[in-house]
Amino acid sequence: xxxxxxxLHNVGTxxxxxxxxxxxxxxxxxxxxxxxxxxxxxxxVLEAIHLVLYGSLAQVSGRRVGGYESYLxxxxxxxxxxxEGAAIELTFHAYQEGAEREYWVRRSWRSTGASIREIxxxxxxxxxxxxxxxxxxxxxxxxxxxxxxxxxxxxxEQIEAxxxxxxxKEVLASALAxxxxxxxxxxxxxxxxxxxxxxxxxxxxxxxxxxxxxCQRAVTAARREEESASQRVAALHVEVERAEKSHFEVSxxxxxxxxxxxxxxxxxxxxxxxLRDDLIxxxxxxxxxxxxxxxxxxxxxxxxxxxxxxxxxxEAARNRLLAETFAERDLDILNLLRDAKAKVxxxxxxxxxxxxxxxxxxxxxxxxxxxxxxxxxxxxHLLEAGLPDAQKRLDVLIEQIAALQSRLDDAERVLAAxxxxxxxxxxxxxxxxxxxxxxxxxxELAHAEERLKALREERTAADGAxxxxxxxxxxxxxxxxxxxxLVEHVxxxxxxxxxxxxxxxxxxxxxxxxxxxxxxxxxxxKEKLITEVHxxxxxxxxxxxxxxxxxxxxxxxxAGERQLLAVALLWGLARASGQPLPVVIDxxxxxxxxxxxxxxxxxxxxxxxxxxxxxxxxxxxxxEAYKRIAKHVGRSYQLVFDPTExxxxxxxxxxxx
Numbered sequence: 001x002x003x004x005x006x007x008l009h010n011v012g013t014x015x016x017x018x019x020x021x022x023x024x025x026x027x028x029x030x031x032x033x034x035x036x037x038x039x040x041x042x043x044x045v046l047e048a049i050h051l052v053l054y055g056s057l058a059q060v061s062g063r064r065v066g067g068y069e070s071y072l073x074x075x076x077x078x079x080x081x082x083x084e085g086a087a088i089e090l091t092f093h094a095y096q097e098g099a100e101r102e103y104w105v106r107r108s109w110r111s112t113g114a115s116i117r118e119i120x121x122x123x124x125x126x127x128x129x130x131x132x133x134x135x136x137x138x139x140x141x142x143x144x145x146x147x148x149x150x151x152x153x154x155x156x157e158q159i160e161a162x163x164x165x166x167x168x169k170e171v172l173a174s175a176l177a178x179x180x181x182x183x184x185x186x187x188x189x190x191x192x193x194x195x196x197x198x199x200x201x202x203x204x205x206x207x208x209x210x211x212x213x214x215c216q217r218a219v220t221a222a223r224r225e226e227e228s229a230s231q232r233v234a235a236l237h238v239e240v241e242r243a244e245k246s247h248f249e250v251s252x253x254x255x256x257x258x259x260x261x262x263x264x265x266x267x268x269x270x271x272x273x274x275l276r277d278d279l280i281x282x283x284x285x286x287x288x289x290x291x292x293x294x295x296x297x298x299x300x301x302x303x304x305x306x307x308x309x310x311x312x313x314x315e316a317a318r319n320r321l322l323a324e325t326f327a328e329r330d331l332d333i334l335n336l337l338r339d340a341k342a343k344v345x346x347x348x349x350x351x352x353x354x355x356x357x358x359x360x361x362x363x364x365x366x367x368x369x370x371x372x373x374x375x376x377x378x379x380x381h382l383l384e385a386g387l388p389d390a391q392k393r394l395d396v397l398i399e400q401i402a403a404l405q406s407r408l409d410d411a412e413r414v415l416a417a418x419x420x421x422x423x424x425x426x427x428x429x430x431x432x433x434x435x436x437x438x439x440x441x442x443x444e445l446a447h448a449e450e451r452l453k454a455l456r457e458e459r460t461a462a463d464g465a466x467x468x469x470x471x472x473x474x475x476x477x478x479x480x481x482x483x484x485x486l487v488e489h490v491x492x493x494x495x496x497x498x499x500x501x502x503x504x505x506x507x508x509x510x511x512x513x514x515x516x517x518x519x520x521x522x523x524x525x526k527e528k529l530i531t532e533v534h535x536x537x538x539x540x541x542x543x544x545x546x547x548x549x550x551x552x553x554x555x556x557x558x559a560g561e562r563q564l565l566a567v568a569l570l571w572g573l574a575r576a577s578g579q580p581l582p583v584v585i586d587x588x589x590x591x592x593x594x595x596x597x598x599x600x601x602x603x604x605x606x607x608x609x610x611x612x613x614x615x616x617x618x619x620x621x622x623x624e625a626y627k628r629i630a631k632h633v634g635r636s637y638q639l640v641f642d643p644t645e646x647x648x649x650x651x652x653x654x655x656x657x
Contacts, residue, residue, distance in 0.1 A: 001143055001581050002611050003049070004102075007089035010077040012044035015647030020045070020637060024611055029634030031605055032613045033621065035655050036639030038249065041648040042615035043155070044075075045639075046586040050153060051075075052088040052107045053140055055120065059150055069116040072109045079646050085110025094143045101125060105136070144581060147178025151574040152609070156587035157241055162566030165542060165554045172540040175573045176508070208473040215466040222459035229452040236445040243441045247434040252619075254427045268415045275408040282404055286397045289390065330354040508576075509535040516542075516572030522607075523564045523599050542569075560596035567604060574609075582611035589620040601625050606632040618655050626654060 003022040008014040024030045036042045050058040056068040076086045087108035093100055104123040109116050122133040132139055140146070150158070150171075162168045333354070337347045421428070517533040524530070530552060532545035542565075546552035554562060574583070588605070589597045601621070605612055606629065614621070621629070636654035641647070 001092060001094040001579075003090065003092045003582050003584075003613070005089075005091040006045065006048065007087075008044070008048055009088070009108075010080050010084065010086040011048060011075055011088060012077065013039070013041040013641055013646075013648040014044065015077045015079045015645065018648075018650050020650060021635060022611070022613060024634035026634060027610065029632055030610055030612050031629060031632045031634060032611070033626075033629070033633050033636040033654050034613065034615050034639065035618060035621070035637070036615070036648075037617060037641070040639040040641045042617075042639060043586050045615055046153060046155060046584055047075075048088045049090065049584060050149070052090045052105050053144065054146055054149070055107065055118070055137065057137065057146055059146075059153075072116050072118065073111060076109075076111070077647070082111035096143065144579070145178055148175060148573070148577050148579070151175060151570055151577065152579075152581045153584045154570065155585065156589065157245070159563055159566045159570070159588075161241075162569055163559070163562040168542060168566065168569060169540045171569070172535060172542070172573075176512070176540070179508070179512075179573070179577055208469070212466070212469045212473060215462070215469045219459070219462045219466045222455065222462040226452070226455045226459045229448065229455050233445065233448045233452050236441065236448050240438070240441045240445050243434070243438040247431070247438045250427070250431045250434045254424065254431045257424055257427055265415070265421060268411065272408065272411045272415055275404055275411055279401065279404045279408060282397060282401045286394070286401065289393055289397060326354075326357070506537040509537045512572060512576045515575045516568050519571040519575070520565060520568035523568055523603050524561065560592055563592055564596060564599060567600065571604065571608060580610060582613065583609040584613040584615070586615040587620065588614050588616055589625075597625065598628070601629050605629060621654075 002024075006020045006022055007017065008020075009017045020034070022032055024032060034042065034045065047058070072086075073082060076082050076084075080086075085108060087106060089104065089106045091102065091104050093102045095101070102125050104121075104126075106121040107118065109118040111117075120133055120136060122129055122136055124132060144152075162171055330351075334347060334351055337350060513533045513535050516535075517530065520530055520533065529547060530544050531547060531549065534543040534545070535541070536543065542554070544552040544554060554565065557565065574581070589600060592600070597620075605614060633654075636652070638651045638653060638655055640649050640651055642649065
């Protein structure tokens, strides 16, 4: 199936008649890229394709609040009277019974006062087909079953929702039911349950009928409350999605205006203050150091000379003391030698030696007293230990002060470059309001889901009581054997159908799991990050196995990897359908980061199908992303909204590309 042409007439922001050619010009360029800013009409294009094909059964819950007629009335362009109405035309070709057919479907509607009049026209190969028009809802399922349309026509919010493994179970369950035809089995089982109750009720004794009727009323009331709660949950899901989208858009505007820097301003100011304090303390330490022995480093050479002079002076003082002592000693020695009658020559030799020694020592005492320090060791200790230690401390402090000053200069420059918080106050307030609303809506949704869960339990209990009453009544009236046999046959058939349903699920989930794994590995390209994907056929819970053959919880994946898992889920299910259908994606890159956006641009969009229609903003597929996908783009358009005309026009080329 290939979508050839879409015509929008007075639909949403599109005033007047607008045509978009959708067929790729060549098989090697399957991508049709439609760009537009928020509010320009991208989502309208996706909804229009759903609406023209499926009418009131279209999956357009994102903006559909209230009934179908209210939704159609809201789609009529604001610039025209509701009585003029709107129309959507879709031309496509598909193979039917081995032959290629060209289909033209036109769905138009206009207001006739309190109600909406809708007209559907279908042509095949250029000829109007009234019978096909009358049975279009059934015929469209032959080439694009409504149950799997969400696997091919979806938006970024659906991808984000599927990244939540709890919500993905519901998608898997409904998709498998559509792919395997299980919904027919479920419908047959439901019909048999109705038949069983009807025949059981027909043979209830009169004394038990009141009990059965009371139980039936309880079941009806419980189902009514459950349905009301279910609708409330569905509506709140829509409101939460809107709140999330609003919060995201406001946050993006706040971030683009420099909000991230403002959020970091307080930390930057604290950093500047801390660095200033550290610099003051380091400067005080330097001043304290300069108040000690550090200034003497400037006269280190003079101190060295003083040390030598002090040593010489100390040596001279010692020699003067020794000279007097040695003179008395020498005289005593000579007298001893004479008294001992020593040879005269020996006495003279000793006397000459002692005289020379005294003369030498006397000469060494001729040192001028300059320093006048009795202890020269103090200067030596200062030179050898005190001053080197002071030099080391000074070097550390000077280096520390220089580093602190550099860091302070950088921090002050960063702080000076940050936007003024007052200028962003309106955006900050809007973001806080959006955040508060999102929290409120999520809380309301959680409360509504809890209430729905409780009501489902009450309805299950009411069903059980009703079944028990019917069983009691049936057992009390065994006379009608045919009725009993019919009920027994129905029970056996329902058991068989349940077994068939389980067997069909078990048989096919393995193949579907493998297709999802192939798609995921193609997107991630991380060898053996995930080696196995298993789908529980009963609960539809997805179980992942990591590279170490151990279970890998989805929560352990990054947010981007979980969204790629959601894309792989859609891709694998689409491949499992075996239907050669086009893929249409609105807001395809949503909230993915740069690297994961690259995965989708290079590894998914060009290969998702033979025709891929992307509806993107200029921030999702920007200039860099466009260059990477350009070789796969066969057609490109830009949706341009003119506020003066209050209408969107369609221009060739992607944002001027």
